[in-house]
Amino acid sequence: MSMTPPPGWYPDPNQPAVERWWDGTAWTEHRRTPGNVQAAPAPQGFGPAPDPAATAVTAPASSSGGGRAKIIALAAAGAVLVASIVTGVVVLGKDDGEPRGGGPAPSRSATTAPEPTATKSTSPSPTADPNVLVDDLNGVTIPIIDGWEKAEGAVHDVPTLQTPDTFDCPGDPGMCRYGEVTSHTVTSTDETSPKALARGDIKDATDSVYGKDVLDNEHYGGVTGHQKVKEGTVAVAGRSGYYVRWKVRTGKGAGGHVQSVAFKSSVGSEPMVIVRLSIDIAEDAPPLSDMDRIVKGIRSSGDSGTDGGVGEDVGATP
Template sequence: MTPPGWHPDPGYSGNGPAQERWWDGAQWTGHVRASPGAARRRGIRIGVGVTVGAVVLAAIGGGVYLLGEDGGGGPGTAASSPSAVPDPPGAPDGGEKDGEKGGEGNGDGQGPGEQLPPTEPGFATDLAAGISLPVPQGWKGTSGAVGAGLTTGEHACPGDTAETCVRGGVFSAPAAAMKLTAGTPEEAAKKDITLNAQESYGGKSYGKISSHEELKSEAVTVAGGKGYVVRWKVVTEKGDDGYVESLVFPSPTSKDMLVVVRSGFDVNKDAPKLSVLDDITRGIKAASGAGGGAGGAV
């Protein structure tokens, strides 16, 4: 999976201080800042899935891997080369753009001036999408101004043991933040599942995907809106196989906005059961105080 956040700049030449570049969940932007990791390492950050602060989780799953610093997610694959692009949804006000000198962000993946998501016990809130994801017992939930995520079961990635993967991950973001432009929830879900599978299990952490089996493709009601879900089982080159799911539905606070929830679980005795994924889907609701419909999936 691949979520937005501050990540090591893939175009860094090695000359001068290390820097980070903002990944918007689909491509590298023109926002850069000095790398906090150049001075110290801080906890864990989720690369293929969740980022702390502005959490657009664009890719996820058991294939989600953790990159070694807190406060931001990094792409799960070696992604695109750096280039200056228009400011993406959720991009930080802090940091600087290529060729500009500006202030740094606060180091937690959230730029100065970004609106903090509301705190709701037991839920991870995606402020931009207007939804909250239920956090299963024992899981880690991360709220964000753009995007939210749930992860569990950290372990060494089978294809690159220097990196850390998770047994399960669920991540949300507005479809626009993922550059997903398909018109209907069904069209968007069917388009996104291929990207989800590749980003979750097709990179160096699990090797290439040799085949897949479609387990589900159907309409579903989520948070009061009519959506669509597609679920695959993928066979990987290295390590465990995986389940990936792309769920798309209208935001309960803005019917013109589509929300994407990407999920991925390892096929492993230590991974969550698929029933947990179904429980999470049923528990998705409008963010507290955001208005709009609430309710689970049917």
């Protein structure tokens, strides 16, 4: 599934000095100040000759320093005056007619305070809580319950929870885990029905865990069949959602359970979100009830008081 342009950080068309998140369908309210911004060097030798009145700030010549001390004082005063003039010109040079569209950011941004909107994303974040996985893009947090951990490393391009223990995959060589939870923004369709999205995603969710990987490896011998266990409405992070759960048979190993949960985000342009959960059928795997516990614990960012969420047309999660 793909789209043009893909989700990512791009120059804000209204504020070129700020980057803004494109979610694949619309601009969101997520903004950030580009990193590694270096202040522009001050122009050398800029401005008129020093004002003779500046000599009034020079220190009297001492008996030991004589004319040399006076020369140094005059030079220092001149440098201060030039720096003041340069700073004033830079500030007064601000033009109300500056470009408002895309393109490179004006150089003045290196010498002025950041735009107020650029600091919006710097407010305190739930990342300080070690018990949740933060999905800043979709504005939700996912609970890290006992037996699960936050996945680290560049191999995961979406927020991911996983079980800590690994084992030799029953099919192609590799290391497998007993469970995984991932959070995704829907970008390939304009569909806004949680029911339609969950039903449409469950096969992709199954293939992503038990089918072929990007290197065509089949760690479980491929998917040989499935059985729908259950589906229905559910409240997620204060929004109405829908879930579908399959029991999956694989060519090698005992298979597992896969679940897709779809709901609408409450931030930015309110994109549709899909959370995928999978748990192997194995003695050392976590209990299947962990799926329900994790979904019930999903919260809107900064809203820890929402107990399971109250959807737009459903009650609190059982």
